[in-house]
Amino acid sequence: MTRTLVTGSAGRLGRSVVTALSQAGHEVIGIDTVAGTPAHAAATMPADLADLGEAYEVMTRFRPDNVVHLAAIATPFSRTEGVTFRTNTQLAFNVCEAAAATGVGGVVVASSPTVIGYGTPAWTPRYLPIDEEHPTEPWNAYSLSKQVAEQVMTTFARASATRFAAVRPCYVVAPEEWEGAPTQQGHTMAERLDRPELAGVSLFNYIDARDASDLVAALLDRLSVIPSGEVFFAGAADALARAPLAELLPEVVPTTAAAAPALTGNAPAFTSAKAERLLGWTAKRSWRTELAEA
Numbered sequence: 001m002t003r004t005l006v007t008g009s010a011g012r013l014g015r016s017v018v019t020a021l022s023q024a025g026h027e028v029i030g031i032d033t034v035a036g037t038p039a040h041a042a043a044t045m046p047a048d049l050a051d052l053g054e055a056y057e058v059m060t061r062f063r064p065d066n067v068v069h070l071a072a073i074a075t076p077f078s079r080t081e082g083v084t085f086r087t088n089t090q091l092a093f094n095v096c097e098a099a100a101a102t103g104v105g106g107v108v109v110a111s112s113p114t115v116i117g118y119g120t121p122a123w124t125p126r127y128l129p130i131d132e133e134h135p136t137e138p139w140n141a142y143s144l145s146k147q148v149a150e151q152v153m154t155t156f157a158r159a160s161a162t163r164f165a166a167v168r169p170c171y172v173v174a175p176e177e178w179e180g181a182p183t184q185q186g187h188t189m190a191e192r193l194d195r196p197e198l199a200g201v202s203l204f205n206y207i208d209a210r211d212a213s214d215l216v217a218a219l220l221d222r223l224s225v226i227p228s229g230e231v232f233f234a235g236a237a238d239a240l241a242r243a244p245l246a247e248l249l250p251e252v253v254p255t256t257a258a259a260a261p262a263l264t265g266n267a268p269a270f271t272s273a274k275a276e277r278l279l280g281w282t283a284k285r286s287w288r289t290e291l292a293e294a
C-alpha cells in the first residue's frame with residue numbers, strides 16, 4: 001500500500017485530500033500543528049513543520065512514499081507580512097529538504113494562483129485565459145512566499161532523486177461552503193456570486209476541494225512519468241460568475257479589458273488544460289451543480 005503523508009491535514013483542503021487519497025487506496029498520515037484525526041487518516045501526528053528537526057522526524061518515523069505539502073498560513077494578510085513570508089517559505093524548505101534527504105519518492109507542494117499578481121490597480125494580464133507560462137508578479141508576502149515555495153520545489157527537483165510538482169489550486173470551496181457555511185473571508189458562496197467585487201479580485205477563479213484533491217491523487221499517480229518540477233493550475237471548468245467573464249471582468253478589473261474578449265461563454269480566467277493534458281484530470285464540479293441556492 002502506498003503511504004502518503006499530508007501536511008496541513010486538518011485544513012480546508014487537507015481534510016478533502018486525506019479523504020480522496022484514502023479512497024484512492026493510500027495509507028494517509030496526517031501532520032498538522034492542530035491535533036485531531038481527520039476521518040480516513042490511518043494516523044495523525046501534531047508537529048510544527050517550521051522546525052526542520054520536526055520535519056525530519058516525521059519523515060523518518062513514518063517513511064512515506066509520498067508527501068503532499070499543504071501546511072501554510074493560507075490566507076493573505078491574515079498574519080503580519082513577515083510572519084507569513086517566514087512561515088510559508090520555511091515550511092516549504094523544511095518539508096522538501098526532509099523529504100528529499102530521507103528518500104521520499106514524490107512530493108506535491110501547494111502553491112497559489114496569487115503568484116500571478118492580480119489584485120493591484122496596475123496589474124494587467126498579458127493574455128487570457130492564464131496558463132502556467134504567464135509571468136508571475138507577486139506583490140505581497142503570501143504570493144511571494146508561494147513563488148519562493150515553487151522555486152524551492154524546482155531546486156530540489158533538480159538536485160534530488162525525489163520527484164516534485166506544485167499545484168496552484170484556485171479559490172478552494174469546501175463541501176460545507178456550498179451549503180452556506182462561511183468561506184475563508186467570512187461571506188457565503190451565494191454572496192460571492194451575487195457580489196462580483198468579492199470574487200472579481202481573484203478573477204472569479206474557484207475549485208471544489210474534492211476536485212482539487214482528485215488532482216493531487218492524479219498527480220501522485222503520474223509523478224514518475226512526467227518531468228519533475230512541473231507546476232499545474234487547478235480550477236473549475238467555468239467561472240464563479242453569473243455573467244460571462246468577457247462582459248463582467250472588465251467591469252470589475254478594468255485592466256483586463258483588452259484580453260477579456262478571448263474568454264467565451266462561461267470560460268474561467270485560468271485554464272487547467274495542462275493538468276488535463278499531462279494528468280488526464282478535469283474538474284467535475286461547478287457552482288451550477290453544487291451550490292444550495294436559498
Ligand SMILES: NC(=O)c1ccc[n+]([C@@H]2O[C@H](COP(=O)([O-])OP(=O)(O)OC[C@H]3O[C@@H](n4cnc5c(N)ncnc54)[C@H](O)[C@@H]3O)[C@@H](O)[C@H]2O)c1
Pocket residue numbers: 007008009010011012013014031032033034047048049050069070071072073074075091110111112113168169170171172173184
Ligand atoms: N484555500 C484556498 O483557496 C487556497 C488556494 C490556493 C492555494 N492554497 C494553499 O493550499 C494549502 C492549504 O490551504 P487551506 O485552505 O487548506 O488552508 P488551511 O488554513 O485551512 O489549512 C492549513 C493547515 O496548515 C496547518 N499549519 C500551519 N502552519 C503549520 C506548521 N508550522 N506545521 C504544521 N501544520 C501547519 C494549519 O494548522 C492548517 O490546518 C495552503 O498551502 C494554501 O496556501 C489554498
